Amino acid sequence: xxxxxxxSGIGTRVLAPTMTDVAKRAGxxxxxxxxxxRDGASIAxxxxxxxMQAVEDLGYVLxxxxxxxxxxxxxxxxxxxxxINNSNFADTARGLTDALQGSGLQLLLSYTDxxxxxxxxxxxxxxxxxxxxxxVTGGRHTARGRKLLENCSIPVIETWDLPSSPVNHVVGFxxxxxxxxxxxxxxxxxxxxxxxxxxxxxxxxxxADRRSGYESAMRDLGLTESRVMSFGxxxxxxxxxxxxxxxxxxxxxxxxxxxxxxxxxxxxxxMECQRxxxxxxxxxxxxxxxxxxISGTCYPAITTVGVHCYDIGxxxxxxxxxxxxxxxxxxxxxxETIITDYEVIAREST
Amino acid sequence: xxxxxxxSGIGTRVLAPTMTDVAKRAGxxxxxxxxxxRDGASIAxxxxxxxMQAVEDLGYVLxxxxxxxxxxxxxxxxxxxxxINNSNFADTARGLTDALQGSGLQLLLSYTDxxxxxxxxxxxxxxxxxxxxxxVTGGRHTARGRKLLENCSIPVIETWDLPSSPVNHVVGFxxxxxxxxxxxxxxxxxxxxxxxxxxxxxxxxxxADRRSGYESAMRDLGLTESRVMSFGxxxxxxxxxxxxxxxxxxxxxxxxxxxxxxxxxxxxxxMECQRxxxxxxxxxxxxxxxxxxISGTCYPAITTVGVHCYDIGxxxxxxxxxxxxxxxxxxxxxxETIITDYEVIAREST
DNA sequence: TATGCATATGTTATCGATAACAGCGCAGCG
DNA sequence: CGCTGCGCTGTTATCGATAACATATGCATA
Numbered sequence: 001x002x003x004x005x006x007x008s009g010i011g012t013r014v015l016a017p018t019m020t021d022v023a024k025r026a027g028x029x030x031x032x033x034x035x036x037x038r039d040g041a042s043i044a045x046x047x048x049x050x051x052m053q054a055v056e057d058l059g060y061v062l063x064x065x066x067x068x069x070x071x072x073x074x075x076x077x078x079x080x081x082x083x084i085n086n087s088n089f090a091d092t093a094r095g096l097t098d099a100l101q102g103s104g105l106q107l108l109l110s111y112t113d114x115x116x117x118x119x120x121x122x123x124x125x126x127x128x129x130x131x132x133x134x135x136v137t138g139g140r141h142t143a144r145g146r147k148l149l150e151n152c153s154i155p156v157i158e159t160w161d162l163p164s165s166p167v168n169h170v171v172g173f174x175x176x177x178x179x180x181x182x183x184x185x186x187x188x189x190x191x192x193x194x195x196x197x198x199x200x201x202x203x204x205x206x207x208a209d210r211r212s213g214y215e216s217a218m219r220d221l222g223l224t225e226s227r228v229m230s231f232g233x234x235x236x237x238x239x240x241x242x243x244x245x246x247x248x249x250x251x252x253x254x255x256x257x258x259x260x261x262x263x264x265x266x267x268x269x270x271m272e273c274q275r276x277x278x279x280x281x282x283x284x285x286x287x288x289x290x291x292x293x294i295s296g297t298c299y300p301a302i303t304t305v306g307v308h309c310y311d312i313g314x315x316x317x318x319x320x321x322x323x324x325x326x327x328x329x330x331x332x333x334x335x336e337t338i339i340t341d342y343e344v345i346a347r348e349s350t
Numbered sequence: 351x352x353x354x355x356x357x358s359g360i361g362t363r364v365l366a367p368t369m370t371d372v373a374k375r376a377g378x379x380x381x382x383x384x385x386x387x388r389d390g391a392s393i394a395x396x397x398x399x400x401x402m403q404a405v406e407d408l409g410y411v412l413x414x415x416x417x418x419x420x421x422x423x424x425x426x427x428x429x430x431x432x433x434i435n436n437s438n439f440a441d442t443a444r445g446l447t448d449a450l451q452g453s454g455l456q457l458l459l460s461y462t463d464x465x466x467x468x469x470x471x472x473x474x475x476x477x478x479x480x481x482x483x484x485x486v487t488g489g490r491h492t493a494r495g496r497k498l499l500e501n502c503s504i505p506v507i508e509t510w511d512l513p514s515s516p517v518n519h520v521v522g523f524x525x526x527x528x529x530x531x532x533x534x535x536x537x538x539x540x541x542x543x544x545x546x547x548x549x550x551x552x553x554x555x556x557x558a559d560r561r562s563g564y565e566s567a568m569r570d571l572g573l574t575e576s577r578v579m580s581f582g583x584x585x586x587x588x589x590x591x592x593x594x595x596x597x598x599x600x601x602x603x604x605x606x607x608x609x610x611x612x613x614x615x616x617x618x619x620x621m622e623c624q625r626x627x628x629x630x631x632x633x634x635x636x637x638x639x640x641x642x643x644i645s646g647t648c649y650p651a652i653t654t655v656g657v658h659c660y661d662i663g664x665x666x667x668x669x670x671x672x673x674x675x676x677x678x679x680x681x682x683x684x685x686e687t688i689i690t691d692y693e694v695i696a697r698e699s700t
Numbered sequence: 701t702a703t704g705c706a707t708a709t710g711t712t713a714t715c716g717a718t719a720a721c722a723g724c725g726c727a728g729c730g
Numbered sequence: 731c732g733c734t735g736c737g738c739t740g741t742t743a744t745c746g747a748t749a750a751c752a753t754a755t756g757c758a759t760a
C-alpha cells in the first residue's frame with residue numbers, strides 16, 4: 001500500500017498519498033472521491049463526510065496536474081507583466097486577480113523585465129503548462145513569441161497598448177495619444193518650451209510610444225523644436241530622473257516644462273530640483289505619467305496622466321472569462337478591443 | 351488523426367498537436383521525440399533535426415503537465431509574497447528568480463494581500479499543482495495552512511522573519527531586533543521622545559514585530575513612555591503616513607522623532623510635514639524601514655533600515671535548489687536557518 | 701405491479717507524456 | 731569470426747486523475 005505519512009525524520013519520507021489511498025480508506029472508488037472533492041456532483045452526504053475524513057487523516061492534496069490531463073482544464077491563466085516592482089502593473093495584476101476571483105481560475109504571474117526575449121521564453125514555458133488563457137503586456141513580441149501566441153489556440157489578451165495588428169483581444173489605450181494629450185494640456189496652460197525625459201532605448205515600448213506622442217503633438221502645435229533628453233536604460237529610475245533633469249537644463253536652459261516618461265522619474269527630477277533650490281513649477285514645471293501614489297503624495301504634487309491600471313487588468317480578466325467560457329462551449333468569441341480611459345490630472349508641479 | 355492547425359476562423363479550430371503527431375510526421379516513435387526535446391539524451395543529429403522541423407511545422411508545444419505526471423517533476427517552485435506592489439517583496443522575487451535561473455525550475459508567484467486566509471487557499475492551490483518547493487513570506491499561517499506546509503513533503507522556506515518554530519527552512523532576520531537597532535541609533539543621536547507609527551492591526555506581522563521591537567528597545571533604554579500611533583489598515587499607505595504624523599503631533603506635541611513602519615509611510619509623513627512647513631528633522635525627525643528607492647531619493651533623504659531583500663530571495667532560491675536536489679537524490683537536507691543582514695542607513699531626516 | 705426517473709456509485713478507457721527495459725546495427729578487439 | 735560495448739531507437743507499462751458509460755437502489759406515478 002502506498003502510504004501517507006510525512007517527515008518522520010530524514011530519509012524515512014514516504015510517497016504522498018493518492019486518490020486511491022483516500023478511496024481505500026473511505027471504502028469507495030476513486031471516482032467517488034473525485035466527485036466528493038469537486039462540488040456540483042451528486043453524492044450522499046454521509047459518503048462525502050467519510051471521504052473528507054479520510055482526506056484529512058491522510059493529509060491528501062488533490063493532484064491537479066493529473067486531473068487536468070484528463071479533464072483538459074488546467075484551471076489557470078498566465079499573465080506576463082514587464083515588472084512587478086511597478087505599482088502600475090501591480091494594479092493591473094490585482095485587477096486581473098479580482099476579476100478571476102470565484103471563477104475557479106488561478107492567475108500565474110511572471111515578469112519579463114521589459115525584455116521581449118524573456119517574454120518569448122516565458123510565453124513558451126507558460127504554454128507548456130497549458131493555461132486556459134494568457135495575458136501579455138504590450139503588442140511587441142519577438143517573431144517566435146508572436147507565433148507562439150498566434151498558434152496557442154487559447155484566448156490571448158494584449159494589454160496596455162493598442163497594437164496595430166493584435167494577436168487576438170486587446171485591452172489598452174494609446175500611450176502616444178495620452179502623452180500628446182498631456183502636451184496639449186501644458187500648451188493650454190501657456191507652456192511652450194516643453195521637453196521630454198525618457199530612457200535611451202525602445203526597450204520599454206510604452207515609453208517609446210509616449211515619446212513619439214510628445215513629438216507629434218509638439219509638431220501639431222507648431223512647436224518645432226522638440227527637446228528630448230534620453231538618459232538611462234528603461235525603465236528609468238528615480239535617481240536617473242534626477243540626473244536627467246540636470247542634464248536637460250544644462251543643454252536647454254530655456255526649457256519651461258518637462259514631461260517625464262513615468263511618475264517615478266518625474267519624482268526623481270522633482271527631488272533633484274528641490275535639492276538644488278530650483279523652484280517647481282516656477283523655474284521648471286514637471287509632469288509624469290501613470291498616476292502612481294507617489295505623485296499625489298509628494299510636495300509639490302506632480303501633474304500626471306491617470307491611466308486606469310486596475311481597470312485594464314479587471315477588464316482583461318472579465319474578457320478572458322468570457323473568452324474561456326466560449327472555448328469551453330466550442331463557441332469561440334470574436335476578437336475584441338477594449339479601449340480604456342485616461343485623463344490628465346493637473347497638480348501643483350505645472 | 352488528431353491534427354495540428356490553428357485559428358482558421360471561428361469554430362474551425364482543431365485540437366492542439368500532440369507528441370504523437372510530431373512523431374508521425376518525423377517518422378519516429380514518441381519516445382524519440384521526447385528525447386529530442388530534452389537535452390542530454392543520446393539521439394542522432396539528423397533525427398533530431400527532422401523532429402525539430404516537425405515541431406516547427408506543427409507549432410507543437412510540449413505538454414509539461416502530462417510529462418510531469420510520469421516524470422514526477424513539475425519543474426516549478428511556488429512563492430507567496432504579501433504584495434507585489436511593494437518593491438521590497440518585488441526585490442525578493444527577483445532574487446529568487448535569479449537564483450533559479452538556469453536550474454530548469456520556474457518561479458510561480460502569487461500574492462496574499464497580507465492575509466493568512468488568502469495564504470492558506472493559495473498554499474493549497476499551489477500544492478495541487480505539485481511544486482517542487484515552496485517559499486512563503488513570514489512565519490505566521492493559519493492552522494490549516496501550517497499543516498499543509500508541514501505535510502507537503504517538499505522543501506518549504508519561510509522568509510523575512512525568524513519564526514520561533516519554523517516549518518522547515520528559514521531565510522530572514524528579526525524585524526523586532528532590526529527595529530530595536532533603529533531605536534538605539536536614534537537614541538545615540540540624542541533623541542529621547544521617540545514615537546512609532548504603524549497600522550492598527552497585526553495583519554502585517556512584520557510590521558507588528560517592528561512595533562514590538564520598538565517597544566522593548568524603548569523599555570531597555572529606560573524610556574518608559576512609549577508613543578505608538580496606530581492608523582490605517584496595514585500595509586499603511588503614504589497618505590496614511592501623512593495623516594498619522596499629524597495625529598501624532600496633536601497627541602504628543604513634544605515628540606522629537608518618529609519611526610514609521612515602512613519607508614512608504616515615512617515618506618508620506620515627510621511630505622505632509624513639508625506641506626505644513628514643519629522642518630524635518632528640526633521640528634520632527636523621521637525614520638522609515640526597508641530602504642525603498644524613494645527614501646534615498648527624496649529630499650530630505652530618509653533614515654531607514656536597509657534589509658537585503660534581494661539577498662533574502664536569492665539565498666532562499668539557492669537553498670531551495672540544494673534542498674530540491676536533495677529530494678531528487680533521496681537525500682533530504684536538514685532544516686537550515688539563514689539569517690540575513692540589515693543595517694541602519696543614516697540620512698538627512700534624522 | 702410495472703414503469704420511469706433521479707440519485708448514488710462503480711467500471712473501463714483515456715488524457716499525453718516519460719521511465720525502464722529491450723533490441724538492433726556497427727565498430728573495435730582478441 | 732564471434733564477442734563486447736556503445737549509440738540510437740522502439741515497446742510497454744505507468745504516472746493520478748476524470749469522462750463516459752453502466753449499474754443499482756429507492757421512490758413516485760400511472
